[in-house]
Amino acid sequence: MANSKATKKSSPPPPIVFILLFLGLGFGGYWWSQKASNPSNSSVSPNSQVSSLQNIQNILNVISIGDKILISDKLTPDKQAGVESMAQGNWNEAITKFQASLQQNPNDPEALIYLNNAKIGNNNALKIAVSIPIGSNLDVAQEILRGVAQAQDEINRSGGINGIPIKVAIADDRNDPNLAAQIAAEFAKDNKILAVVGHNASNVSLAAAPIYQQNNLVAISPTSNAVNLSGIGSYIFRTIPNLRNEALVLAQYATKTKNFATIAICNDSTSVSSQSLKAEFTDRVVSNGGRIANTPCDFAAIDFSPDLIIPKFIAEGADGLLLLPNIDKINAATDMARANQGKLSLIGSSTMNTHKTLQLGQKDVNGMVINSIWHPDIDSANPFAKNAQKLWSGIVNWRTATSYDAMQAIIAGLKQNPTRSGLQQVISQQGFSVNGATGIVKFLPSGDRADTNMLLKIQPSKSSTGYDFTPMQ
Known part of the structure; x- marks a missing residue:
């Protein structure tokens, strides 16, 4: 009986086993072929996904329309409270706090921009971004930002562009080319941003320029004067002459x-x-x-x-x-x-x-x-210098003037066509010009400023x- 049990034939497995085995081998082969043909997929891990999300968050931490403090120098409690109110969408409270902060520190361009943004709230606006080196050179950053803030304040007080106010987003690129390129990518992804004022150092503008060009986003630098920025792209301009x-x-x-x-x-x-x-x-x-x-x-x-x-x-x-x-x-x-x-x-x-x-x-x-390129005593007939001194309670320098001019060019272009490509077409025209702080602003085909030093x-x-x-x- 023992021998008969040992030699007895086993019954074949049910068909479902073969089906599962076939599917398993097929899926495994597909997975292996995909991994072999695309090695980068094999490096994707939960850790890398977390790192990517952290990187995005880090970039967002250096961009603000009023929901975070980027300039902490001479920070007033009212400015801090205004930012907190902005983050909560409490526009009226934010307006009150920013106004109070500016009474204490009228030379703060970040607070003035946030005040104007708070007045807009969630209403329709034309959005412009500015990228400055807050983390590496605060004086230069604020000089540039004052020109942007003054232009925003003036146009919004006068009723905006065809009745629509300007909202300004501020970014701190720290004059770091790698960080600036990431910021430029974030600006490009935000379809509401119609133009950028920036960047400061030529190295930084050179790093960001291809991204703006690829995404049809006008960028006007008020301070980058390197020769190799000339003609780098049809969307790249500057309000300072070529060096x-x-x-x-x-x-x-x-x-x-x-x-x-x-x-x-x-x-x-x-x-x-x-x-x-x-x-x-x-x-x-x-x-x-x-x-x-x-x-x-x-x-x-x-x-x-x-x-x-x-x-x-x-x-x-x-x-x-x-x-x-x-x-x-x-x-x-x-x-x-x-x-x-x-x-x-x-x-x-x-x-x-x-x-x-x-x-x-x-x-x-x-x-x-x-x-x-400019000095406040050169043209007494131009109201910019006097208006700036009154607004900022002090004399401003050429970086404030050329950033103000960048805004004037953008504003003049958006009045005619409030789109990214439309703005580029307007300010690229041979006959385009606008009165600015430093005189008549017009661009050469290379994107350079047509002016002297x-x-x-x-x-x-x-x-x-x-x-x-x-x-x-």
Whole structure:
């Protein structure tokens, strides 16, 4: 009986087993083929998805229409309360709080923008974004933001664009090209954003420009002047002239007005604008019969030492020194001026036109000549400077003027066509122009500003720093 049990044939499994086995093998083969043909899928994990979501949240944390504080300097309790009310949709309370904050600190452009946004609430608006380096250079960020805020305040007080007010979104790109590119992508995804004012540094504008171009979103930089921004895209503009104009004016002054025999240059190897201006200036000087010192000087160098560099310049016979710092290295430039001790005549780029230059440089920068596009004393008939001084309780500089001009160009374009592509078509037209803070604003086919530069000189004054920039006669 035992043998008969051992040799007895087993019955075949039910058909459902074969069906399940076939489906399992088929699904497994499909999964393996997909993984092999698309290796990136194999790297997708819960952790990477969480990281992606965190990255999106991080970007959203640096963009605000009034629901979060980006500028915490001189923060008032009323401004904090206004932001909290905005986040809750309590528009009337937000308006009251922002107004109270501006009574205490009238020089706060973020609060003025949030006030105007609160007045709009959830009503229809034309949305414009501005990207500034709050986290890396607060002074420059606020200078740019004041121009945007002033333009928004004026147009909304006058009834808006064809009856529709402007709402402004603010972003802090920290003058970081990678962060700026991500912010640009967020701006592009928001179909309500019709234009962007930004960015500050040329490196940053260059990183963001392809994204704006690809998404048909006009971007107007008030401060980026690098040569390679010219013609980078039909949606990319700027209200500051190409730095070739700056190089021309500075070289003319150095070789013709001052007749420098040899000019030393200290630039920043990490800055596109600084390197471009050095190259353009050098070409102009040489063509004018001048000479450039061979001693290298780089603000970004690890071993940067002004006390060691100045004697080398003098040994080469230099009698002039051109300072071309990145906007975030003004302190290094003033260190250079301090080490100079008046031995070489100082000239500088428009980047040096900051409060920080006067504050840190003091007597060491006295007499320094710099390039600029605008000064409040140049055109007394233009109401911008007086209106700005009244609004901000102080004198503004060229960055406020050129950012105001960027807004004026956008506003003029949106009046004719309130769409992304329509705006680009309007301001690209050969006959387009608008009155701005710095004069007539019109663009070349390259997107560059059609204008010239001027020279300013640092001289003693009754200002808070004891010095100021004054136009050269």
